[in-house]
Amino acid sequence: MSTSIEPNTAKRPRNRRNPEATKASILAAARAEFAERGLDGGRVDSIARRARANKQLVYYYFGSKDELYKAALEASYSDIRSLERELDLAALPPREAMERLIDFSLDYLAQHREFIRMLADENAHGARHVRNSDAARQTNSPLLELIAETLRRGEKDGIFRMGVDPLELYISIAGMTFFYFANGLTMSAIFGRDLTQPTALASYRDHIVALTLAGLRP
Amino acid sequence: MSTSIEPNTAKRPRNRRNPEATKASILAAARAEFAERGLDGGRVDSIARRARANKQLVYYYFGSKDELYKAALEASYSDIRSLERELDLAALPPREAMERLIDFSLDYLAQHREFIRMLADENAHGARHVRNSDAARQTNSPLLELIAETLRRGEKDGIFRMGVDPLELYISIAGMTFFYFANGLTMSAIFGRDLTQPTALASYRDHIVALTLAGLRP
Amino acid sequence: MSTSIEPNTAKRPRNRRNPEATKASILAAARAEFAERGLDGGRVDSIARRARANKQLVYYYFGSKDELYKAALEASYSDIRSLERELDLAALPPREAMERLIDFSLDYLAQHREFIRMLADENAHGARHVRNSDAARQTNSPLLELIAETLRRGEKDGIFRMGVDPLELYISIAGMTFFYFANGLTMSAIFGRDLTQPTALASYRDHIVALTLAGLRP
Amino acid sequence: MSTSIEPNTAKRPRNRRNPEATKASILAAARAEFAERGLDGGRVDSIARRARANKQLVYYYFGSKDELYKAALEASYSDIRSLERELDLAALPPREAMERLIDFSLDYLAQHREFIRMLADENAHGARHVRNSDAARQTNSPLLELIAETLRRGEKDGIFRMGVDPLELYISIAGMTFFYFANGLTMSAIFGRDLTQPTALASYRDHIVALTLAGLRP
DNA sequence: AATGAATGAGTATTCATTCAT
DNA sequence: GATGAATGAATACTCATTCAT
Numbered sequence: 001m002s003t004s005i006e007p008n009t010a011k012r013p014r015n016r017r018n019p020e021a022t023k024a025s026i027l028a029a030a031r032a033e034f035a036e037r038g039l040d041g042g043r044v045d046s047i048a049r050r051a052r053a054n055k056q057l058v059y060y061y062f063g064s065k066d067e068l069y070k071a072a073l074e075a076s077y078s079d080i081r082s083l084e085r086e087l088d089l090a091a092l093p094p095r096e097a098m099e100r101l102i103d104f105s106l107d108y109l110a111q112h113r114e115f116i117r118m119l120a121d122e123n124a125h126g127a128r129h130v131r132n133s134d135a136a137r138q139t140n141s142p143l144l145e146l147i148a149e150t151l152r153r154g155e156k157d158g159i160f161r162m163g164v165d166p167l168e169l170y171i172s173i174a175g176m177t178f179f180y181f182a183n184g185l186t187m188s189a190i191f192g193r194d195l196t197q198p199t200a201l202a203s204y205r206d207h208i209v210a211l212t213l214a215g216l217r218p
Numbered sequence: 219m220s221t222s223i224e225p226n227t228a229k230r231p232r233n234r235r236n237p238e239a240t241k242a243s244i245l246a247a248a249r250a251e252f253a254e255r256g257l258d259g260g261r262v263d264s265i266a267r268r269a270r271a272n273k274q275l276v277y278y279y280f281g282s283k284d285e286l287y288k289a290a291l292e293a294s295y296s297d298i299r300s301l302e303r304e305l306d307l308a309a310l311p312p313r314e315a316m317e318r319l320i321d322f323s324l325d326y327l328a329q330h331r332e333f334i335r336m337l338a339d340e341n342a343h344g345a346r347h348v349r350n351s352d353a354a355r356q357t358n359s360p361l362l363e364l365i366a367e368t369l370r371r372g373e374k375d376g377i378f379r380m381g382v383d384p385l386e387l388y389i390s391i392a393g394m395t396f397f398y399f400a401n402g403l404t405m406s407a408i409f410g411r412d413l414t415q416p417t418a419l420a421s422y423r424d425h426i427v428a429l430t431l432a433g434l435r436p
Numbered sequence: 437m438s439t440s441i442e443p444n445t446a447k448r449p450r451n452r453r454n455p456e457a458t459k460a461s462i463l464a465a466a467r468a469e470f471a472e473r474g475l476d477g478g479r480v481d482s483i484a485r486r487a488r489a490n491k492q493l494v495y496y497y498f499g500s501k502d503e504l505y506k507a508a509l510e511a512s513y514s515d516i517r518s519l520e521r522e523l524d525l526a527a528l529p530p531r532e533a534m535e536r537l538i539d540f541s542l543d544y545l546a547q548h549r550e551f552i553r554m555l556a557d558e559n560a561h562g563a564r565h566v567r568n569s570d571a572a573r574q575t576n577s578p579l580l581e582l583i584a585e586t587l588r589r590g591e592k593d594g595i596f597r598m599g600v601d602p603l604e605l606y607i608s609i610a611g612m613t614f615f616y617f618a619n620g621l622t623m624s625a626i627f628g629r630d631l632t633q634p635t636a637l638a639s640y641r642d643h644i645v646a647l648t649l650a651g652l653r654p
Numbered sequence: 655m656s657t658s659i660e661p662n663t664a665k666r667p668r669n670r671r672n673p674e675a676t677k678a679s680i681l682a683a684a685r686a687e688f689a690e691r692g693l694d695g696g697r698v699d700s701i702a703r704r705a706r707a708n709k710q711l712v713y714y715y716f717g718s719k720d721e722l723y724k725a726a727l728e729a730s731y732s733d734i735r736s737l738e739r740e741l742d743l744a745a746l747p748p749r750e751a752m753e754r755l756i757d758f759s760l761d762y763l764a765q766h767r768e769f770i771r772m773l774a775d776e777n778a779h780g781a782r783h784v785r786n787s788d789a790a791r792q793t794n795s796p797l798l799e800l801i802a803e804t805l806r807r808g809e810k811d812g813i814f815r816m817g818v819d820p821l822e823l824y825i826s827i828a829g830m831t832f833f834y835f836a837n838g839l840t841m842s843a844i845f846g847r848d849l850t851q852p853t854a855l856a857s858y859r860d861h862i863v864a865l866t867l868a869g870l871r872p
Numbered sequence: 873a874a875t876g877a878a879t880g881a882g883t884a885t886t887c888a889t890t891c892a893t
Numbered sequence: 894g895a896t897g898a899a900t901g902a903a904t905a906c907t908c909a910t911t912c913a914t
C-alpha cells in the first residue's frame with residue numbers, strides 16, 4: 001500500500017506530542033524534498049518547514065541528512081515493492097502477463113516521478129544508501145520472479161524462445177520505461193517532439209510492447 | 219648543485235598567458251567535476267583547483283557556475299555527436315547495421331560514464347541548460363536519421379516489420395543501454411549480481427541485440 | 437592556584453541563550469557599523485564581530501544585510517521621534533518655542549552624528565528602505581505638528597507673518613542644521629575655518645536663530 | 655564652463671591612440687558612476703566599460719580608484735566654481751542679488767544632482783579626498799566673497815542688518831537648498847508630499863527667499 | 873598607449889549540525 | 894518529545910589591482 005509523499009501542508013497546529021505522526025510527517029516531507037531537489041539540492045531546513053516540525057526533530061528521529069535520505073529511499077522502494085506484490089500475473093496467459101508487466105512499469109513511473117529522481121540520484125551517488133540499507137537490499141523485486149515464471153510458462157507454451165535471462169529482460173523493460181520518463185525532458189528539447197503528451201506515451205507503450213513480445217518469440 | 223633563487227615553478231599555475239589553454243583547462247576540469255559530483259555537488263573552487271587556475275578566471279571565462287555547466291554539457295553532447303557522425307551504417311546490411319548501432323551505444327556509455335551522470339543530472343534539473351543551449355538543441359542526433367534509414371532498408375528487404383517509429387526505437391535502445399550503466403549500482407546491490415563484470419555486460423549485449431532484432435522482425 | 441581545564445570563558449561569546457540580548461547586540465553593532473561606513477561600506481562580518489555574535493545569527497534574526505540596515509534605520513528614526521515627542525513647545529511663547537526647536541535640532545545632530553550618516557546614505561540609495569518601512573513612514577515627525585502649532589500661535593499673537601508653510605519651515609531648519617554637520621568637513625577643509633569648534637557652532641546657532649526669527653516676522 | 659559628465663555611449667570604435675580623449679572619457683565615466691553609486695558602490699569595471707576603455711587604462715591614467723574619485727570630485731568642484739564665477743551680483747541691488755544667489759543655488763543643484771551625491775559621499779568619507787586635494791582647497795568658493803560684498807552693500811543701504819557673517823549665511827543658504835534635494839526622497843516618503851514636483855520646488859523657493867530676505871532685515 | 877589575462881583577498885549568504893532548555 | 898538559539902565551515906560570486914605583451 002503506497003502512502004502519499006506529500007506532507008500535509010494545511011494550517012494546523014504542529015504535531016505536538018505525537019511521535020508517530022511527527023516522524024511520518026518528516027519522512028513524507030523528506031521524500032517530497034529529495035524527489036524535487038535531489039540529495040545535494042535538498043535542504044534540511046526545507047524538510048523541517050514542509051513537515052511543520054522543528055529542525056532538531058529531523059536529527060532526533062533520523063540522525064543525519066544522509067540517514068534521512070536512506071529512509072526516504074527505503075520508503076520509495078517499499079512503496080513500489082508493495083504494488084509489485086499485488087501484480088497477479090499467474091492468472092494471465094504469458095503474453096498478456098508480459099504486457100501487463102510493461103504497463104505496470106510505465107504506469108508506476110508515470111504516476112511516481114519522484115521514484116525516478118530518487119533512483120537516478122542514488123545511482124549518481126554510488127548507490128551508497130542502498131548498499132547500507134538492509135531493507136532495500138533484502139526486499140528483492142518480486143518482478144524478477146514474476147518475469148521468470150512468466151518466461152517459463154511462455155517457453156512451455158512454445159510462444160517465448162528459450163534461454164531468456166529474467167534479470168536481463170527486467171533490465172531491458174525497466175530501461176525502456178525508465179529512460180522515457182527520466183530523460184524525456186532533454187529528448188523533448190533536442191528532438192522537438194513533446195514526449196510528455198499522453199498520445200506520445202500511448203504510442204511508445206505500444207512500441208515497447210510490440211518490440212518485447214516480438215523479441216521474445218522463438 | 220646550485221640553489222636557485224627562482225621561485226619553485228612546480229607550484230606555479232600551469233597556464234600563463236595562454237587563454238586558449240586556460241579556458242580549455244577550466245572546461246575540462248568542470249566536466250570532470252560535474253561528472254563526478256553533479257551540478258549541485260560540484261564546486262567552483264574544486265574546478266579552479268583541478269584546472270590549476272585562479273577561481274576568478276572561471277567567472278572571467280564562463281560567467282557563472284550555471285553557464286559553465288552548460289558549456290560542459292555542450293561539450294559532452296558535442297563529443298558524442300562527433301562519434302555518432304562517424305558511424306557508417308549505410309555500408310552494412312540492415313540487421314548488422316542495427317547491431318552495430320547497439321554496440322556503439324553500449325561501448326560509448328561504457329567508456330564515457332561521465333556522459334551518463336551529466337545526462338541524468340540535466341534531466342533532474344528540468345533540462346534547463348539544454349533548453350537554453352542553441353548548440354545542444356541544434357545538434358540533433360545523427361543516430362535518428364541512421365536508424366530511420368536502416369529501418370527503411372530493412373523494411374524494403376522484408377526483414378524488418380513496417381511502421382516502426384525511429385525515435386521510439388531510438389528511445390528503446392538508448393533506454394536499454396543507458397539504464398544498464400546508469401542504474402547498475404543499485405541493481406547490483408539489490409539483485410546480488412555484479413553487473414560491472416565484463417561477462418555480465420557481454421551477456422546483456424547479446425540479450426538486447428537478440429531482443430531488438432527479433433522484435434523488429436515482421 | 438590550580439590550573440583549570442575549563443576553556444577560557446573570556447573568549448566565549450557574551451550572549452548565550454539570550455535571544456533578546458543577542459538581537460539587540462546585533463542591532464546596536466549594525467547601527468554603529470552602518471553609521472561609520474554606510475550601507476555599501478558596512479560589512480556583515482564586522483557587525484557580527486562587533487556584536488560578539490556568530491555571523492549566521494545576523495541572518496537568523498534579520499534575514500539580510502538590507503533588512504538589517506532597514507532595522508537600523510528604523511531604530512534611528514524611532515530614537516529621534518521619541519525625543520521629539522518629549523519636546524513641550526506648547527508651554528513656551530512662540531518665539532521661544534521656535535528657538536527651542538532649533539536648539540533641539542542642532543543638539544540632537546551634534547550628539548547623534550550617526551543619524552546624519554544614516555539619513556544621507558538612505559537618500560543616496562533612493563530612500564528604498566524607508567519606502568519599504570511601515571514603521572519609518574508611519575512615525576511621522578511630531579515636529580511638523582509642533583511647528584504648525586507654534587506658527588499658528590505666533591500668527592495669532594501677530595509676531596509671525598501669515599501663511600508660512602510648516603513643512604517648508606521644517607525643511608529650512610532641518611537643512612540649516614543638518615548641512616552644518618553633514619558637510620562640515622568639506623567646508624572646514626575648503627574655507628579654512630574649523631567648524632567643529634564649539635564656539636563656531638555656538639555662533640552659527642545664534643545666526644540661524646536670528647535669521648529664522650527675523651525671517652518669520654510679519 | 656561645465657563639461658558633461660555623461661560618457662559618450664554611442665557605438666563607436668574605442669579611443670585609440672588619443673590619450674586626451676581617453677583620459678577625459680574615463681573621468682566622465684567615473685563622475686557618472688560615482689554620482690550614481692557613490693565611492694563604495696562605484697565599480698572600476700563599470701567605469702572602464704562606460705568609458706569604453708580598457709580597465710588598466712584607468713590605473714594608467716589615475717593610479718587608483720581613490721585618486722580617480724578625487725579627480726572626479728575636483729572636476730565637480732571645478733564645474734560649480736566656474737558657474738559661480740559667472741554670477742554678476744554686483745550689478746544688482748542687494749536684495750535682488752541675494753535672491754539671485756538663492757536661485758542659483760537651487761537651480762544648480764536641481765540640474766546637477768550628481769554634485770549632491772558627490773558632496774554627501776565625500777563628507778561621509780571624512781572629506782579625505784578634499785583634504786588631499788590642493789585644487790579643491792584652493793579654489794575657494796567665489797560665493798563667499800559675493801555674499802560678503804552683497805551684505806556690505808545691504809548694510810550700507812540700511813536694508814540688511816549689521817554683523818551677519820558671510821560664511822554662516824552661506825551655510826544657511828546652502829543648507830536650505832542642499833537639504834531639499836539631498837534628503838527629498840526620505841521626506842517625500844515620510845511626509846507624503848511629493849517634493850520632486852516643480853510646483854513644490856517653486857513654492858519652497860519662494861519660502862526660502864522670503865525667509866532669508868526677511869531674516870536679513872535690520 | 874593600449875589590451876586582455878591573471879590574481880588574492882574579500883563578501884553576502886547558506887547549510888548541516890549541535891547546544892541548552 | 895519538542896523548541897529556538899547558536900555554530901563553523903563552506904559557497905558562489907565580486908572587486909581592486911597587477912602582469913605580460
